[in-house]
Amino acid sequence: MKQEYQDLILEATSAASLQIGGKIQTLWSGYGQIVRVHLQGGERESVVVKHVEFPKDCSDTDLSHQRKVRSYQVETHWYQNYSTNEHCRIPECLAARSFGDEQLMVLEDLDAAGFPGRRTSVREAEIKACLRWLANFHGLFLGSPARALWPVGTYWHLQTRPDELEAMADRKLRAAAPEIDAVLNRCQFKTVVHGDAKLANFCFSEDGTRVAAVDFQYVGGGCGMKDVIYFLGSCLDERECEKRADRYLDFYFSELRGALKERVNFSELENEWRELYSFAWTDFHRFLLGWMPGHHKINRYSRRLTQEVLQKLRQRSDGAKR
Template sequence: MNAEYRELILKSCAATSLRVGAKIQTLWSGYGEIVRVHLEGCERPSVVVKHVQFPAETDQSTDLSHIRKVRSYQVETHWYQNYCTNPSCRIPTCLASCSRGNEMLIVLEDLDVAGYDQRRSSVGDKEMRACLRWLAHFHSLFLGRVPDGLWPVGTYWHLETRPDELEAMDDAELKAAALHIDKILTNCHFKTIVHGDAKLANFCFSKSGTEVAAVDFQYVGGGCGMKDVVYFLGSCMEERECEKRVPALLDHYFSELEDAVDKDVEFAALEKEWREMFAFAWTDFHRFLLGWMPGHWKINRYSKKLTKEVLHKLQGAHSKVEVNEGK
């Protein structure tokens, strides 16, 4: 870490000295790293630093993957600089950020110090409900909010940003319906800001597992809240668990959402629309997986069942249009 970055961290935390500690993780595709930095002479014992380093040899003008990643870090920086949440949907406080050439730096509150020091590779009902509560409060907080400076449509698998994966799909029927499914999700009446990458690995738990905070806001943007919900549930459970547990967990999410939304929101209409969007959101992610990694474990019977239901609905709607036009 160079002297300029060290000075930025020291100044932002009013610290007298620092020591770069262990690497928490390497960023996707080797685009930098996240490290813990230990501090002296201030009230914070440590901070977490996200240091992004773009590869210089990449052809930035033509590489869609690179362009998407660069934009994602710009969005994340804007998010931390301009948006805030509340204790019901806790995120780390951004202490400083900067951008220099092919590098970006984000200095964040250390959630371990704040009491969210547990990570889970598998979870039970208690932890899943805590994450769904976080999502419900997050979606409630930003309901109707325009995603200024963020992705117009959130999530990393959004169809417009994934033309290569769409082209690679073998499922001709789903490929033909992909744009229609995307439009249905994008044009839903009740919109919010979605986390965009709400997998289990991006939640930090308290020791009890009943409180959570979320990290990684590279793909935060506008959309239907069901996109986060289906992605989270799919990251926690295999197909048999989904069959058994999704209905009750979905009920829990909507119960938390009803408690959190403003009283002037027409909640019955919101719940009706978003429940209808559940299968469409799941199918949308299934579409991405089929083009990105056809052998992925999330491509299972539960996903195929929901996709079949969605395609059947679309076919039925198309048939009704044809009948009406023929009258």
């Protein structure tokens, strides 16, 4: 690690010295890495450093590259300018700085903060802990403008995925995609969505009852159902979705009601977002069909919801013609 990066870490943590620890993970498409840094002579024993390095051979006209560059700019702004609370915990940002084609984010080590657990499969209590986090997050930012974040949160929304739309073989869904996107974007009750709320981006307490979330590259405005469907799809298979998704949706709305404490007409919000649940799921299904047609998340549950959405759109169109 370059000396100027080490100097930034030492300055941000008031530590006397540091030692670079193990690599936690490589960033998507080789855009850098996340490492743990051990500290001596300060209040913290360690921090996590997200080191972004933009590839030199990427063209400025490369849409995928530009999306990733923008995503790290958004994440840096998020950590520097937004905060949450203990009900939707995120790592504290100690420093963030750009160095030309490289960026450094010095973040609180969530392992040391009491969230050392990572899960590839989850029990009921752990699913509810993540849904509780999402409900409190959405409640906290309900009605807040997504200033300097993505105007439309999530990495798969239609505007950022023209290539995947063009590659789709399902002509009916491809034709309906703009209207599905418009329905989601027209929602009355908007919040800030995490944008990549998969199971892998949640850190668990040892007993699994509390979580913190990381990876805010695609945080932005939108309907909270986008996070909910993406999370459920990341930890439930099609059989479990058919059997348990409705129950988890009930739990989410119960938690959201408590988080909002009568700040809005909750029945209107719940009615709107429940209606948009299938639209959000279909929107992600649309992305997968164009991005990776053989993906395991393309299943009967997704296809059933998609057919329901297409039927609703046909009924709306027929009603408008009468």
